[in-house]
Amino acid sequence: MKRSMTAAASGFVALGLMASTAFAGDVRIMWYSDGVEGEVIADLLSRFSAENPEINVILDNVAYKVVQEQLQIQLEAGEGPDIARVTNIKTLAPHWLDLTPYLSDAAYWETNFGGYADWMREDGSSAINGFMTQLTLTGGFANATLFEQAGVALPGAGATWDDWVAAAAAVQASQSTTAAFAIDRSGHRISGPNVSYGANYIGADGKPAPVDAGTKAFAEKLVAWTSEGKMLKDTWVSASGSTYRPAADDFINAAIPFYYSGSWQIANLSTKIGDGFDWVATGSPCGTAGCSGLGGGAALVAVKYTKNPEDVAKVMEFLASEAVVKEFSERTLFLPAHAGVVAAGGMSWATDDPNVEAALNTFIEAAGQVEPNAAALPAWKWGSVYYGALVNRISQVMAGEMTLDEAYVKIDADIAEQVAAAN
Amino acid sequence: MNSFKHQAGAVITAPLGWLAGLIDPPLRVWQRWTGQGGMAAFFLLPNMAIFGVFVLLPLVINIIYSMTSGAALFLSDRDYVGGAQYARLLDCGNYGDPGTCAEDQFWTAVQNTGLFVILQVTLLIIIATITALILNRELRARSFWRAVFFFPVLLSPVVVGLIWRWILQRDGVLNAAMLGMGLDPINWLIERNWAFAAAVGVTIWAHMGFYALILLAGLQAIPKDLYEAAEMDGTRPGRVFWRITLPLLMPNLLVVIVLSLIRAVQVFDEAFVLTGGGPGTATLFLTQYIYEVGFASLLKNLGLASAASILMGGVLVLLTLLQLALGKRNEQKGKLK
């Protein structure tokens, strides 16, 4: 009697276990960090796990290189994580999962993330693939203390690139800094200014257009400024191809009074500069056609090949909820992409540094200055190709290896080859 | 101490010996059936199987890739184009001037790699030989000095590139020291010639110790009585070197030269971390070109990269055949002795 009871009991337990394992799943998230995002997301996920013990969330912190170079191969092989934090969202759009059937409230996503949904889904699709973990906007930073020491006034709103470079050059002369300004080595970074001078990368048919007068105008300025010693030569000349090189350390060292980068630098600058000097965000200087920066950011997307779409949707819904987005943004000092959070305002940024709040507000205001030609770029699938070709060849001009005219020819040829290969 | 080592060794090898004993009977059977040839095949099998699957198969697939085009990653989705990728690579108005080539950066990389190989191998051999000669002298604490020169070989290439980049960058230690001595700092990694020199120097730094030790072993095999005879005759050290040391060291020296040549053609890790191919494309070497075009760049072209890697492989085949031929001659010499 006892034996059969134990047998029955263990049978039930086994059934119970099987039943629970049938619903429980692993949700694997591939995450990279520039700063503290890894710790913040781990903390947020631990709350989710406490509320949802049957879902096993595994956070894999990887180097950005893995996401950029290996994720695509994994996806093409039908492998990969269940959720990934990715910057190359448009190019890889065919691999993302449409969450709509698994979400409890699809309309919430449409309202709050709809504005950026095209950035991560294929043209013409209305799928919900994920959401932006942050919005980034390119823009300038200035070392206010250096300007003050040099007795040069910070150019105000509406100041052009020439104004800014002239002012920074005056600071360079007075304070003997290494250069007047620097821009990160990236085609993405100069695209906002290109558009400010009237450039339009997107041809009438949606394919890349040849390099136009706007791009040429800014490229000429860049090369001239480099040869005059105003733009820090090191950043663009120090690598070849489309390798990314930031100029943040030079700004932090007070080697340059003006630095054109983007809103993601705010946390980094705050940590490393500390109390060293006062710094401000300046928005994007103006060109002949506008004062535009370029938007971007990393998205958290669900992968099509997941074995657990329902659990994935639950995790995504938690992370996309208004309170979680707000807390994530406040702790990582990132601009939120959630319409509700932005509208509600009242962010209490997790920092003592007064420079941070001012800088973030400047970027939020500057978001309104983005020109249409630039706003279309994150959702355009040839964006990264254009950026890569630009930085590759313009840096060669700066290194003295070819002339600008030769570079324009090569840029068009490089892009055309990529377009041809994709057919 | 020795007996402890022996006992420890015995403890470790005892279970292994027992395992080996277990395998023996089936192998005897195999040996009876297939003879010596079969046993040779057995011994070769594990190594060759791994080579085959993980090295040769990708190489073959790589060759197939080099004859395709398209943006898809896996072969089934790509288009066959025959030799078009090779044609594109070799399409040049004037082979001496990369600017006239369809793939200008490929030819820049070829020229850079060629110059690098010539410079680096020459200097490496000279420095390694001098180091080996010095280490061969009657020094106290010889193992300490050997360790000094061999130490960088142990570091991973990424670490090597990082350390030297920190030292040579515009705001690095070297410039700080120069400022301290009243000299003008040089932007080592941004001036074209200095950046190239840095790539050569850093790779020599990282590998010299390995070759110096091989040469040292060769030097130590030269019979001492030859030197004693020379000293009794009052021969100058220079003459001793040219007439006695160098000829007897030659077999080792040739092996070291070819090995370092093969490695120099493939230069990548340290140089990439150090200069990233810059300034401009002054230190862009062939392997980096292939890696970027095939993998890392925003402008990927897998077929082109595969074709370039096959071409590079062709050059290396020539170098390795050279080494085989030299090795054979070496063996003959050894056998005659």
Place this chain on the structure above:
Amino acid sequence: MTRISGFLFRRRGGPGSFGGWHWTDIVTFGWLAAGVILMFGPALWLVLSSFKSPAGLAEFPPTLLPYETRTAVVEGYDKPLPLFVVTDEAGTRTLAEVRRVGTVAQMVDPANPGEVQKINIQTRTPDRRVGFQWSNYTEPFLAFDFFLYLRNSIFVTFMATVITLLTNSMAAFALSKYEFRGRNAVMLVVLATLMIPLSVILVPLYSIISTVGLLNSLWGVILPTVATPTGVFLLRQYMLTIPDELLEAARMDHASEWQIYWRIVLPLTAPALAVLGIFSVVWRWNDFLWPLIVLSRREVYTLQVGLNTYAGELNVQWHFILAMTVITMIPVVIVFLFLQKFITTGIAGSGLK
């Protein structure tokens, strides 16, 4: 002291030398001195830099030793205030800084906190003393599973070395002691692997590993790396020096080929095996690119892969990466120090004469 100077200044002497110094002595002395500075210097720099704060790393001119700004607890202020040395017309003194507004710093004398002085920032320098930021080492350990990664690295290194020694010695035995058709072809094939840098066959290799099902497995990291051509050649050279008569004698005693390999050849090859073992440990421990490709799940990371998680898209956290780099360097250095003698005797004995 005399022993050290004897060690340092031991020289050739003899006729024709100047006061006991032959020119070869001078060259030797100079070369060895340069060697120590050039070879150890950069590594020492790495270790010292790994203790600096992010701000310290970004500094120019860089300081040799890591520094921390001294702080003092001043009455009336909650947090400790940083100390600066101020030099102006009123003399030199040490003040604590309350805040800085533009180019003017508000500072107080810690002994007399009531009075706030306004000091121009260009007249002050931080009051620093040598301080090691140990948190560079401890924080990553707390943040990631250091011991898990260490275990994985040790597993990979150990298994790879064992398999390498076994398979390479078997192949070397076949190539050195057996005559068979196609022997040269096999040697060529082995050499072919030297020609192919990994970065070139990444994509095909990835798809093969994926097909075989070894993705995200430590064995996927181990297996492709064990058939080293250098190892096969090193061992083959050494085995060539083993006299064939030994093997013949054993065969006449009815020993099987396996027994000959196991009982005779392998023990005699021990020095070369030790060399290969050391090299294998160093190579596998430092392997970076291949594990990075195969492993994207946290539970199976090796140390080198884990180390790299601090390289983000837009910012790299150098202070952590440097500290982790030093840590991964330590085992390799230890192995080398203890087994140094084998390397040279092994290379010498490998018949590269």
